[in-house]
Each structure stands twice: as C-alpha cells, then as structure tokens.
Amino acid sequence: MDAYRAIGPLLRLLPPETAHGLSLWALGHGLAPTMTAGDAAADPFLASRVWGLEFPHPIGLAAGFDKDARALGxxxxxxxxxVEAGTVTPLPQPGNPRPRMFRLAADEAVINRFGFNSEGLDAFAARLGAFRDTSPGKGIVGANLGRNRHSADAAADYAGGVSRCAALADYLVINVSSPNTPGLRDLQSGEHLQELLPRVAAARDAACSGGGAKTPLLLKLAPDLALQEREAIAGVVMESASGGSGIDGLIIGNTTLSRPQTLQSRHRHEAGGLSGRPLFDxxxxxxxxxxxxTEGRFPLIxxxxxxxxxxxYLKIRAGASLVQLYTAFAYHGPALIGRIRGDLSDLLRADGYSCVTEAVGVDAR
Ligand SMILES: Cc1cc2nc3c(=O)[nH]c(=O)nc-3n(C[C@H](O)[C@H](O)[C@H](O)COP(=O)(O)O)c2cc1C
Structure with a gap:
C-alpha cells in the first residue's frame, strides 16, 4: 500500500487520463500492491448476502475505472x-475527443465526458470469461452495459450485452444514466423504461434458462432526477419486478450535470459529469x-x-445495501479501502448494531 504514497503525488502531475491509464496498466501487469493479511481479514460484522451473493463487506469499485475489464484480479x-467493470458498448468506439477528464483537486472532484470509450463486447466478454476461469471465487464482478453512440436500437444493444455477459458476470447493470452520450438519459423516463425493461429482462431470462439462479439485473440512475421522475421510475421498476422477472436492484447514482455553488476549481465549468465529494449530498x-x-424491497447500491x-455509513443508513466509489479512490489510493472498512465497522458498533444489514435504510424510514 505504501508504494502508492510515493507514486500517487507523481501520478497527479500527469494529465488525469494519462495517470489513470498508467495506473490501470500497472494493475493489469501485476505491479499493484496487495492487502496485508490484517487488511484482508474478513470481518463477519460487515458481511452480507445480497441477490444470493456473499459480500465479505459492502465496499466496491464503481463503473468506469476498469471499463474494459483489464485488471479485475x-x-x-x-x-x-x-468490482463493476464497464461501461462496455456492443461495438468498439473511441468516445469523445481528449481532454475529457478534469481534476477539480480543491473540491476533491472530477468532471468527465468520456462518452463511453470502449473496446467493445468481444474483448470485454473474453476477459470476463478468462477471469472467471482462472480466478473462481476471487470476487464479485458486475458488468455495466451501455449502448453505442450511433445505435438505432438502444434496447437491442442492452439486450445483446445482457445475453453475452449473463453467464460471465455476477450481476448486470443497465446504464441509462451517463450524461455524455446524447439521448441516453432520456431512457430513464417511465415511458421508455416500460419498453426497455421487459426486453432486457427477457434477454436475461433466456440467457439463464438452463437452471440455477438468474443473474441479477440492476438499473443505474442519474442523481439529476426530479421527484416526479423518481416516482415514475420507481413505479415502473416495482411493476416490472412484481412478476418475478425484472429489475433486481438500483444503483444511485451516476455523475451529476449540476454544478454546486461551492465548487472552487478552475475546471468547474467543463462539460460533463461531476463526481466526488460535491456529489455526496x-x-x-x-x-x-x-x-x-421502492419500500425497501430492492437492494440499492x-x-x-x-x-x-x-x-x-450514511449511504447505508439512507438505504444502500452496498456502497461503491471511484473518485475518492483516484485521489487517495488503495489504503482508503481498508480505512473505510475499519471506520465503518467502528461506527456501526458504536451505534449498537450487531451487523451491517441492520443499519440499511434506518434514515429513510
Ligand atoms: C472518469 C470517470 C468515468 C466514469 N465512467 C463511468 C462509466 O463508464 N459507466 C458508469 O456507469 N459510470 C461511470 N462513472 C461514474 C461512477 O461509476 C460513479 O457513479 C460516479 O463517479 C460517482 O461516484 P464517485 O463520486 O465515488 O466517483 C465514471 C466516473 C468517472 C469519474
């Protein structure tokens, strides 16, 4: 872990996308630190079973860090x-021109407008398959699915991703909330979801028809939704799930197009999605x-x-069964994960809980 302390400040001298590419390359080539035995020791207090999967603790890596599933191990x-790999698009595509990622260091935030740069499903699925074959049981992998920018049939893109990844990933995510693909967020409307969700659920059901558990299907939403939109989405999701063949959970949320008044960094007016500390509230x-x-009926990330x-802890109290992060990991490096686990455990114990699941949603009631 200490290696990051030396390298982290050097990485921050590089343009953010270059630094990210270098980190991913090092991770993919076995140059990463690994946990100490103390860090790795499981704390049963933080373990939970969600969608039939055993999570040793609730902290995961959000989508976008390892878009092409290069460094899962x-x-x-x-x-x-x-770890949620992706977003992957069916066909390879380059994304938006650079620069497309900006550090807002004073705000501990990032703005990105990558626009789904992806090597495409073939390469992605091959890596997921190889990881599954060589590292069974090493960790829970999500596949975050997107659509190609110029696709005429978004639902077909998502359904294709679902069919391809259902047997390779532990859960699947329909990402309709990235702000950098024109028209993508329109798919979040109740009307569009009513058409999209049955198609992706049918693709999942067909891919999992050989018996065994169905791969859980999640929907990733934007934080920029008015109350009426949230109500409409919750209604469609509840309805789709009531027949036992629909969405199994929600991820809330993606980056925001809003720009809080508190932002100080010079890049604050760049176009794209804002992530990090200012997105928390x-x-x-x-x-x-x-x-x-959703009446607490769906696990939320x-x-x-x-x-x-x-x-x-506050995310869990607000209703999260699991928690993800990206931007803070980019700023603070791997030591952050152990710190979060330890502090979360202390906070839960101090408030008298006997396991993490007891605290889910206590602030939402
Ligand atoms: C550089 C960057 C790229 C991202 N790419 C994706 C992506 O491809 N798909 C996705 O669903 N979310 C993507 N996200 C959003 C994150 O998964 C996450 O939802 C968001 O950043 C909020 O979490 P954070 O504040 O911990 O970063 C990206 C975020 C960043 C910073």
Whole structure:
C-alpha cells in the first residue's frame, strides 16, 4: 500500500487520463500492491448476502475505472469486495475527443465526458470469461452495459450485452444514466423504461434458462432526477419486478450535470459529469428517496462522493445495501479501502448494531 504514497503525488502531475491509464496498466501487469493479511481479514460484522451473493463487506469499485475489464484480479487484491467493470458498448468506439477528464483537486472532484470509450463486447466478454476461469471465487464482478453512440436500437444493444455477459458476470447493470452520450438519459423516463425493461429482462431470462439462479439485473440512475421522475421510475421498476422477472436492484447514482455553488476549481465549468465529494449530498438524498419509493424491497447500491467510513455509513443508513466509489479512490489510493472498512465497522458498533444489514435504510424510514 505504501508504494502508492510515493507514486500517487507523481501520478497527479500527469494529465488525469494519462495517470489513470498508467495506473490501470500497472494493475493489469501485476505491479499493484496487495492487502496485508490484517487488511484482508474478513470481518463477519460487515458481511452480507445480497441477490444470493456473499459480500465479505459492502465496499466496491464503481463503473468506469476498469471499463474494459483489464485488471479485475489486481483490483480485488486491493481489497474491494466487488468490482463493476464497464461501461462496455456492443461495438468498439473511441468516445469523445481528449481532454475529457478534469481534476477539480480543491473540491476533491472530477468532471468527465468520456462518452463511453470502449473496446467493445468481444474483448470485454473474453476477459470476463478468462477471469472467471482462472480466478473462481476471487470476487464479485458486475458488468455495466451501455449502448453505442450511433445505435438505432438502444434496447437491442442492452439486450445483446445482457445475453453475452449473463453467464460471465455476477450481476448486470443497465446504464441509462451517463450524461455524455446524447439521448441516453432520456431512457430513464417511465415511458421508455416500460419498453426497455421487459426486453432486457427477457434477454436475461433466456440467457439463464438452463437452471440455477438468474443473474441479477440492476438499473443505474442519474442523481439529476426530479421527484416526479423518481416516482415514475420507481413505479415502473416495482411493476416490472412484481412478476418475478425484472429489475433486481438500483444503483444511485451516476455523475451529476449540476454544478454546486461551492465548487472552487478552475475546471468547474467543463462539460460533463461531476463526481466526488460535491456529489455526496445530492446522491444520498436521491438514494434515500428511492429506498422510500421502492419500500425497501430492492437492494440499492449507493454511490457518489464516498470518501470515508462515515460517508459509507450514511449511504447505508439512507438505504444502500452496498456502497461503491471511484473518485475518492483516484485521489487517495488503495489504503482508503481498508480505512473505510475499519471506520465503518467502528461506527456501526458504536451505534449498537450487531451487523451491517441492520443499519440499511434506518434514515429513510
Ligand atoms: C472518469 C470517470 C468515468 C466514469 N465512467 C463511468 C462509466 O463508464 N459507466 C458508469 O456507469 N459510470 C461511470 N462513472 C461514474 C461512477 O461509476 C460513479 O457513479 C460516479 O463517479 C460517482 O461516484 P464517485 O463520486 O465515488 O466517483 C465514471 C466516473 C468517472 C469519474
């Protein structure tokens, strides 16, 4: 872990996308630190069973860090309980022109407008398959699925990703919330979801028809949803799930197009999605609302601005069964994961809980 302390400040001298590429390359080539035995020791207090999967603790890596599933083994070695690979698009595409990622260091935030740069499903599925074959049981992998920018049939893109990845990933994510693909967020409307969800659920059901458990299907939403939109989405999701063949959970949420007044960094007016600390309050409020609107019936993954055990605790209290992060990991490096786990455990114990699941949603009731 200490290697990052030396390298981290050097990485920050590089343009952010270059630094990210270098980190991923090092992780993919076995140059990453791994947890010490103390860090790796499982704390049963933090373990939970969600969608039939055993999570050793609730902290995972959010989508977008390992878009092409290049470094899964190394990321589990850093201590994440689960890693969400992607977003992957069916066909390879380059994404938006550079620069497309900006550090807002004073705000501990990032703005990105990558626009789904992806090597495409073939390469992605091959790596997921290889990971599954060589590292069974090493960690829980999510496959975050997107659509190609110029696709005429978004639902077909998502259904294709589901069919391809259902047997390779532990859960699947329909990402309709990235702000950098024109028209993508329109798919979040109740009307569009009514058409999209049955198609992706049917693809999942067909891919899992050989018996055994169905791969859980999650929907990743934006934090920029008005109350009426949240209500409409919750209604469609509840309806789709009532027949036992639909969405199994929600991820809340993606980056925000809003720009809080508090931002100080010179890049604050760049176009794209804002992540990191300034996203915490907004995404936690939307999370709490979805927990209420879905009556606690769906496991939710809380993501947005988590950088401490206390933040993770507040996400859980707001309704998250699991928590993800990206931006704080980019700023603080791998040691952050063990710190969050330890502090979260202390906070839960101090408040008298006997396991993490007891605290899920207590602030949303
Ligand atoms: C550089 C960057 C790229 C991202 N790419 C994706 C992506 O491809 N798919 C996705 O669903 N979310 C993507 N995200 C959003 C994150 O998964 C997460 O939802 C968001 O950043 C909020 O979490 P954070 O504040 O901990 O970063 C990206 C975020 C960043 C910073």
């Amino acid at each position: 190394a990321l589990f070695g850093l201590g994440f309980a689960f 907004l995404s936690t409020e939307v999370l709490r609302d979805f927990h209420r609107l 809380g993501v947005g601005g988590v950088s401490s055990g206390r933040d993770a």
